Amino acid sequence: MDHLFAKFATAISHATGSPLTFIVCVVAVVLWAIAGPFFGFSETWQLVINTGTTIITFLMVFLIQNTQNRDSAALQTKLDEIIRSSDAHDQFMGIETMTDKELEELHEKCEREAKRSQMMLEKTHAERRTRKSRKH
Template sequence: MRWRFRQISDLAVLWAGHRAVPVTLVALVALWAAAGLSFSFPRQWFLLTNMMGTLIIFFILLLVQHSQNRDMVALQTKLDELIRSSKAGNHWIAAEKKEAEAIEEMRQQHHDQMPETMN
């Protein structure tokens, strides 16, 4: 089930980010407005427009957030592995899970340890 969701999510994010989508959406909005104009914009038309717009935006927002979360976890894992394999201190591993103040202290401590020529 998770594999299937990830596959569908990746496909939807790829589709939503395609360069043809804005042109298609403008055409659909023009058709939708023309249809509303031909029916003199009944109350149900406005309700349906608001409902569908909200649902589509919410759905795409969730898909993009899911994709970004997965990408960020992969990026943090790669960075942690680079830290492990380098001469950097292991205290930098999983820094993203610390409080903002602790991260700023670590950054300031690292900055203070740099030679003057690099500042």
């Protein structure tokens, strides 16, 4: 059942994200708007578009969320494998399960390390420029 739903959700997500689907929806809204005067802009006329868009939106939320969850899990698994098989710090594996506070602390630590690395890089570039200017 899960596999079938995953295939269905992926197919629907791809189909609804296509330019053709967008054009079809725009045409449907334009036709609905054009039909307004013929129906006297009645409550029934308004109810048609409101009901249709509400139902589609309601169902799409679940399909998109399912697809997003699977894509996110796949991406996280790939990143974990890269971390595991490289010289990267293992502390980054599984960070998606950390609390917001723990994530913020890790983010701040990474920012500090990035600034330190940037300063070292700038220092190295400056030293190289100094050496080049002394040679000439």
